[in-house]
Amino acid sequence: MITSLIRKTSLFVSLFLMTLVLLEYIDVTTKPVPTVAGVSQSLPNIKPPEYTTVFSALPSQKTDIITSVKTADARAEILRQYLARYESPLEPLADLIVSVADENDFDYRWMVAIAQQESNLCKRIPEDSYNCWGWGIYGDKVTRFDSFEEAIRRIAPQFKEIFLQDNHSKDPFKVMRTYTPPSDGSWAEGINQFFSELQ
Numbered sequence: 001m002i003t004s005l006i007r008k009t010s011l012f013v014s015l016f017l018m019t020l021v022l023l024e025y026i027d028v029t030t031k032p033v034p035t036v037a038g039v040s041q042s043l044p045n046i047k048p049p050e051y052t053t054v055f056s057a058l059p060s061q062k063t064d065i066i067t068s069v070k071t072a073d074a075r076a077e078i079l080r081q082y083l084a085r086y087e088s089p090l091e092p093l094a095d096l097i098v099s100v101a102d103e104n105d106f107d108y109r110w111m112v113a114i115a116q117q118e119s120n121l122c123k124r125i126p127e128d129s130y131n132c133w134g135w136g137i138y139g140d141k142v143t144r145f146d147s148f149e150e151a152i153r154r155i156a157p158q159f160k161e162i163f164l165q166d167n168h169s170k171d172p173f174k175v176m177r178t179y180t181p182p183s184d185g186s187w188a189e190g191i192n193q194f195f196s197e198l199q
Helices: 002-030 075-085 091-103 109-119 148-163 172-179 186-197
Strands: none
Touching: 075 091, 075 109, 091 109, 091 148, 109 148, 109 186, 148 172, 172 186
């Protein structure tokens, strides 16, 4: 008996609350908008509160959004990550390597691949030479630079002029014949491998 009474009371309270919510909804949707210059309008169809999601950052009306996307040159970042992975002292100069290669109209990967092949990306070079490319190093002769930046800026134009001409620019085996003639082919194979890693 008491259980039945509790159920009925619970049902009555639930219905009562639902009625209040419904009346509140009807009141909201039919309430007139404040009068502007003598014109009164009803609010447009409004979804029930439980289905209405408010995003304050979104515009209230449909608008066309025009966006401008700038595409960044990803080569310098790819190169920076590559140099960081090998703990190369050239890492801070990734942007410079790409821009100097562009200025001299050759693939930036040449500078990196040759430095990888010749000096393990500048980790094995003659002391105080900043020469990662084996440039002018033979016997007791060592070409020295004041910094890695100077070496990059001075070597790049000569590299283009001497080694990347006559359609050699995409063939490490042709470049090898003049860059390091004694090589048995391993130099060019190494260059090809490093080129692939930098794709």
